[in-house]
Amino acid sequence: MHANVIAMDFATRILIVDDDDGIRALISSFLSKNGFHTETARNPKEMRSLIAASRPDLIVLDVMMPGEDGLSALRTLQNHDAPPVIMLSAVGTDVDKIIGLEIGAEDYLAKPCNPRELLARIRTVLRRRELRTVPGQEALPRAGGLIARNVLRFGAWSLDVDAFTLYDATRRPVPLTDGEFRLLRALVEHPRRVLTRDQLLDFARGADSDNFDRSVDVQISRIRRKLSASGVEEGIIRTVRNEGYMFTALVTQGDA
Structure with a gap:
């Protein structure tokens, strides 16, 4: 792994929200091995508690969950300070993708997904976020x-x-x-x-x-x-x- 990738990943907090214990453990373990700090939630209620407590940098959010589903949970996150969200869905239909994008998801992957592809999507979203500057700042300082x-x-x-x-x-x-x-x-x-x-x-x-x-x-x-x-x-x-x-x-x- 390149040094600049390690620098970006180190201490970056990823919150994984999925009702499937096995999927949460698999994604969490893989991302942890690639330098991220991970937390997991079984449902949107736990997700919101962890957001308030630890402020993740990105959320991996499952769509199909009992009770409040991922799309409903995503709607509750729509404000300027909300972390970016990558949706995961076992359904994977165009309609689901469209709805997820419509209400603010940054990306969308069908389950089962390759963990390496998820890792690449996470890094892409975080890299773009990192490049954004404060209002009015249009140039970077150098010697x-x-x-x-x-x-x-x-x-x-x-x-x-x-x-x-x-x-x-x-x-x-x-x-x-x-x-x-x-x-x-x-x-x-x-x-x-x-x-x-x-x-x-x-x-x-x-x-x-x-x-x-x-x-x-x-x-x-x-x-x-x-x-x-x-x-x-x-x-x-x-x-x-x-x-x-x-x-x-x-x-x-x-x-x-």
Whole structure:
């Protein structure tokens, strides 16, 4: 394992929520061997108690649990300070994936999943979170000056690619999930060009991503609502019937 990966994993707290004792133990043991500090919960009630007590950096949350299920539990976590959530489900249908993404999950894996794939997804989500900066901070210090950031601008808004953050006209960050950010970045990086759903999936998640087209529509709808609430004019993401989506604004690129 590379040194930078060890540095990221060390003392990082992962909370595993699953009613299956064997799955909790398996995931916890595997993540612990890879440098994470793990805690486990059998249900959402225990999850919330542990969140209040120890503030995990990420939650691995099962969907199918007796009583309160994972999707209901996820809805209770939707605020700006909530840890990112990766959903696990034995059902694994497109509908479950869409609902999970719609209410704020960062990623979604079908059970049984390869523990190494889960580990990779966890590191990806944490890495993106780590790169995000405080509001208004657009450059990183270094000896002798600043390291410039890659920023895409449209109107008064700016998309800081390195920090995985969208800033509105008043320099406040607009809350986006990782999936929403990747889709918006794909659109902004290809302005005034129609992108199909397959192209958006390839640009945003890579060619090996799960190809469930409706998740693109769901996340585009969420992005539009957030942009509109932040003052971006309607129609900046245009639907092209039977084709896909187009980002209509003029985009400029430069350092922060």
